[in-house]
Amino acid sequence: MKKVLCLLLASFLFQVVGLSQAGTPIVVKPDAGAPIINKHIYGHFAEHLGRCIYGGFYVGDSSTIPNTAGVRNDIVNALKELEIPNLRWPGGCFADTYHWKDGIGPKEERPTIVNQWWGGVTEDNSFGTHDFLNLCELLNTEPYLAGNVGSGTVQELADWVQYVNFSGTSPMSDLRKENGREEPWKVKYWGVGNEAWGCGGHMRAEYYADVYRKYATFMSGANIEGGLYKVASGASSNDYHWTEVIMKNVPHHLLQGVALHHYSVIDWNNKGPAVDFQEEHYFKIMQKAWEMEELVSKHVAIMDKYDPEKKVDLIVDEWGGWYDVEEGTNPGFLYQQNTMRDAMLAGVTLNIFNNHADRVKMANLAQAVNVLQAVILTDEEKMLLTPTYHVMKMYKVHHDAQLLPVTFDSPEYSLKGESLPAISVSASRGKNGQVHISLVNIDAAKTNAVEIDLNSLGIKELTATALTSEKLQDHNTFDDPEKIKPAPFKNFKMSKKGVIKIELPPFSVVMLEEVK
Known part of the structure; x- marks a missing residue:
């Protein structure tokens, strides 16, 4: 007061x-030569993690919570208000354990999966490819699929591309039609693995570059104008060696984007509270937020060295604040509250991305619902919009506008x-x-x-x-x-x-x- x-x-x-x-x-x-701020900078991220999908986006079609094919109507309406340009799924670390064929066909016949990364819970695969891509159609947003490179195969990813994109006659397109979808979804954006340096396989950059070349070669862009937009698993924060190796060792005709992940976290072993923090903790989080300026500048400088015409984009497809989970919640669910500190973090970060719009063409806030720096939180039938949501809504005026x-x-x-x-x-x-x-x-x-x-x-x-x-x-x-x-x-x-x-x-x- x-x-x-x-x-x-x-x-x-x-x-x-x-x-x-x-x-x-x-x-x-x-400045007539200034770049356009790509609307995809304002993308979001939905991983099978905690209550982001199950109990967040997806409540099932038998729920008393108003829904469309099991997806909460209030969440869809809130995200449509943001005009979100893209949504990344199914991970994150989860992506490299996910086998997409387990999530298609009759729901009662789908096998279960143990989410080994996030809480060890058993999921029933009731939310799969059709559910996600139909959700994106409800949202009028572009899907961004993260492919399984860590535990999957080249053929598995190639089949997924064909399943969702091919309109002609083929085993995968026929299977899609058998499962109730006649026309392909035409998914353009694909991540080739996730955090290959860590949960995606603990690979060396040199090894992953060769893996990427192999996977990208067999991903067909059928029915996609301009072909697929393929994103290489990129660096963690200041791992500049990783970016150097990818830009040097991967032919650029196979590569449309290189990822970068950076979280504003002070100490991975003691992240600090999401709400009851002191100014000193706030200051350190702001240091980590401002670090994004240095990271983008230095990674872009490496990219400029190998790609002076800026044909390959920098994709910051995981960013946000990361704190200790709320008391009494599952540590593996990463549920945290969202304060004015997060509004500051979002505003500073989005300004950085805008000002680097010549190379930063996509980014994904982690995550959309109930996880980390979420824009939406739910509790059974209740839903609220966080301060970060409001910043994203204020900033949507920058979508596809020319930088000044x-x-x-x-x-x-x-x-x-x-x-x-x-x-x-x-x-x-x-x-x-x-x-x-x-x-x-x-x-x-x-x-x-x-x-x-x-x-x-x-x-x-x-x-x-x-x-x-x-x-x-x-x-x-x-x-x-x-x-x-x-x-x-x-x-x-x-x-x-x-x-x-x-x-x-x-x-x-x-x-x-x-x-x-």
Whole structure:
């Protein structure tokens, strides 16, 4: 309540006397050669992990929870609001133990599988290829299938490609039709294994490069305009050697994307709480979030060395915050709450991806429902939208918009002798010509003022939306699901000289929108 009163007072003083402090100058200029921010940067991830699929997306068609073929209608509607461009499935680590033929045909005849990576639970394979691809059709989103390289075979993956994509007569397309699907789904995006350096087989980069070449050779792009889009299992965070080997040893005509995985986690043995954290822990998580800038820059530099024409894309298909699970939940289910800290993490990361849109063409937040930095949490029939969901929704205006390059010197957010950039910014102009500027202030206590010269953009009027709260630890609960949600933001002023002055509250995300 105290913070709300302070914000109201600040708004009143602002309207009476204007901004009282000089702001950080931010320059946003149009550039005809700037890249398009690929909408696939805003992708999501659904692994067979904890309650992401079973008890999350999928409740079965006999459930009293409103559903379509067993998939929750409220989750579908919420994700459609985000306009999610793609959804990655079935893993993650689970992908390299998954045999797709076990998940087709009559549900009562499907064999079970023990999820050896996540909780040791037995799954009945009732959610399989048809269920997932039909879900993607409900969502109007592109499926991104992760193929089994670790425990599967070349033939198994080649058959899966044919099963979902081939429209002619073949053993696999005939099998698909027998299982009730006449027309192929035309799945374009394929991951060739997952984390081959770890749970995907603990391979050396040199060995995996050869494995990739073999698998990719036998994956046919039948019925897919432009062929399949194949993504190599990529590096973990700062393993630059891995990227170097893939770019050097894999012929680029076999390779459309190279993955990168990076989680904001401080200590894998002591990740810290998702809610009851101190500012020091928050600061360290923000360090890990900002590390994405360095990682992308250095991996891109390696890619540029071998691919100066930028034909191969960087695909950050796992990212997000990772903390200790909520008390009383299965440690293997990775269920965690989602606070304003996660909103900051999401805003900073998405700005980084936007600003590297020349090479970053897809990314996948881990994960969509009930796992890690989820956008949706469920409890039986209840559902809530997290602060991260709201950031993703605010940022959907950047989908397929042209990047507007931004330059500025950020003020610092300092704690115990260490410092980070306090402000993160990205901007774009949509196909309708409308400009959007997303700003994040990660400082836990300080309001930061900025000034943006809008003359070169031709903007005459703006509106703004903000996501903020009283405490960093604030989160939505099933009893109070709308505690945190975006609201109109008025604490800015535009001068006659075309300069907007705005005060960014502590730990806030603000979206400026041109009025057309």
